[in-house]
Amino acid sequence: MRHLPLTSAIALIAASAASADTVTVVTSFPQDLTDPFKAAFEEAHPEHELEVVNRNTNASVAFLQETRDSNTTDLFWASAPDAFEVLKSEGLLAKVDIASEGIPDEIGSYPINDPDGFYYGFAASGYGIMYNTRYVEANDLPIPAEWDDLMGAEYNGHVAMSAPSRSGTTHLTVETLLQGDGWEDGWAKWKWIAGNMNTVTERSFGVPDAVNSGSAGYGIVIDFFGLSSKASDFPVELVYPSVTAIVPANIAVIENAPNPEAAKTFVEFVLSPEGQQVLLNPAIMRLPVNQAAYENAPEGFPHPFDENFAPGAIEFDVNKSGTRYNLVNSLFDVLITYRLDELREAVAAVQQAEAAHADSGNAEAQALIEEARDLVEALPITEEESLDPAFAEAFQISRADPTTEVVGRQAEIEQEWDSFAVENYRRATELANEAAAM
């Protein structure tokens, strides 16, 4: 024990002396993913050594921002495309030319690489619904196929999801539905699904954790959470709804990297057929972007380049998503995450009223239920407003254009939305209870 500080100090000095051969990567990926890549890379390129530093995405971004003056990191390697967008807009990423073959420009309708060449997609991920088979059996529940199914009353209290403000990939799912179904119908759908939730988790890994341990029956997750849980023998399955967001996980070289050449070598390795093969490891289970890698894929492995895969995939508008990124996160938090109890109460009341009047033919009760439904679905802002810089930039302080006149401070707007939501949910509960009592 006592000699440890000395040895690590020596190791440190040795490491900095030999830094020409060391590539330092900051990543949010688990050891299950980084260890096989490290082994494969060091075998293919014995002259380099890969030093992996794990941090969650938020901590990684903060770390790179704070250490930019004396940067010690060569690469950033993570899922969420928005984290790369933030780093790119702040000039923290280096523009590099990467030689790779067999990688198409788009997956679904989402561009695999950054069009400006600052970051590169290395694996694709789709979104799906993961469920615990024991839970479903014990509670005699159905197996969902589409997002709409999760709105049904039979799912009440069984669904888990992460908040879009906490997880970049969840954000993409939310935005995909908003673009696929339209602003109003999309939000309505999310609210009815959220009304069935037993939890909105703070970490994206909280969702597979909840489903694996059986505290939730269904989870809205990025596919590899489901696939790797299954590969670890948990009693879970994953389904892809037909409208799904397929998005790349990325890698980028940091601006002013200590070892830029070796960093580039690693990126090229990850994109090569050899590197892509590593993704099929059962503990990783991410979808390769290099089509050649699918030749060795196991039976039943999802193939996102196949035309039968997710036929309902929509034309994803990256600009639209980017403009209102923080606004959508904030709106979701205010209407759903922070007011989940109120929303659940309203949704449960409507579901009970509907069950009571399923075929009673009571027109007065139906009218009340309709009114309650409208109140639950009501939105404080329109789609035009969500794309209006005067609104959107109130939520984008760090990257906002200072000349834009905004409608108010974020806290002010959120307070307005909050009272709107609380009052509507309260009134909807009241109306639905009234209808149910008829």
Added chain:
Amino acid sequence: MSAIGTDAGKRSFTPFPRLSGAAVAGILIAIILMAFLILPVAQVIYVAFLDARTGTLTLQNFEDFFRSTLFRQSFYNSFYVSAMSVVVATVIALPLAYITTRFNFAGAALIQSLGFIPLIMPPFVGAVAMSLLFGRNGSVNLLLDQYLGFKIPFMEGLNGVILVQSIHYFPFILINLSAALRNIDRSMEESAQNLGASGLRLFRRIVFPLAMPGYLAGAALVFIKVFDDLGTPLLLNVNTMLAPQAYLRITGVGINDPMGYVISFILVAFSVFSLWASLLFMRGKDYATTQKGGGGLAKRDLSTREKVLAYGVILFILALVLSPHLGLTLLAFGTIWSFSPLPDGFTLQHFETVFTQSTQYIYNTILYAGTAALLDVILGTAIAYIVIRTGLPGRRWLDYMATAALAVPGVVLGIGYLRMFHGIQLPFGMGPMASWWGIIIVALMIRRLPYALRACMAALQQISLSLEEAAESLGAKRSSTIRRITVPLMTGGILAGFVTSFATAAVELSATIMLVSRSSEAPLAYGIYLYMQSAAGRGPGAALGILAVIIVGVGTYLSQRIIERDRRRRAAAPGAQQ
């Protein structure tokens, strides 16, 4: 106190006033706190006072805070949960502390150590273990549902937070109250008994009031800690409380919502305020007793019936508070555990994985947490001495500053360190200061200082000044009085502080995750975090968590033994039998 006053008076004649040892120590501590706590945090938190768009100074953000329904409700919820947690934690801690210190009771040291374990809840795995046992489909509820047809929502809403927080933090009260009970002089109790007090009346009127500094030290820690804690509410997905609101608003990618920092500021201010309020409560009361020779309260023998009752109560409480660790053990030895009362099978494989991959975490943790806790008790003792025994101007502020660390979210401290120390290059090619492993020790030291400090303060408050004056009037120098009289009398409190700081530092993650720059230099909590990022890592993560608990458990048990031995030695010393 008066002694130093006159000293200072004499010295004011010299042209260059020589500072007393205490003043030098005070200034040094103030510099340490400024450099490693106040300035780094101020660098981050000043955003609360800026207009988000123009960058000009403003108080607008605070107005927004109080106008927001959500924040007002969060404030109320946080307050309610903290107050209720103190009540429930007291109900848990009081019997344990009382029975083990007042009666001859086999295994008292073991019970004290076990009662301490709940404080060591490894991040993430602890949460999973809790929900596997008590969650809506945890073991208990699955069995209840199967045999009795109903479920109990242990872990839902604010009541769930209160339950989990009380189980988690009651050791603060237990450890400080026990130390205080041990320090009460036997003669006080004997006098009361001579005057006819006994039983509950003796406890209520004499024993408990004399142990008040210890109890309040523990209760204040529980209150402030629960008020500022974000782990448990987030685990239970309760986010309408202040700390989780601050955390959620600070840590989003690319978001720069000033409200997060406003809430952090309010958390710090409110914690200092609560501390001040608890000091106010104690003001004007003297808790010191002079005769330390008597070795604390007399231990009574229990009749058989009382013994059965006492064991019953203790076993019930221990079963309740140790259940999360039972869950953790099952998780560490279990194969797959999903929607069933017990894991499908048992295996040693997770421990094998940990021992082949992760032994460096264990060494690092002992080194980091041990060093940090040692520094904490040194600082804690020094601050306690300066605050209570000297008349240095501004001495209370040392206490306030150190305690404010309790309310600083770990992320904020971590970002503050990066901002302040990354630009500083260390000599000998050791790279930037912020990525040097020593900075992790500093962060742990700062974050856990309040625990050690409260314990040291309580210990010193119970020692009568007359003992030190006696030593000084016999010609002992001030420094040797501190060394030979004060510190030895404080041993119990200092050890209590060391254990609390060590145990909680061993599982700290929120600040360290920002500061770890190589996994070879990472502590155990970081190792658990790494495992818990994937489904396959749950077992090994739990195994690593169990190792953390064992390390801290053994440390606690050893210090309990030292306290007990010390007590016996003193009780047996010839001078004690006056």
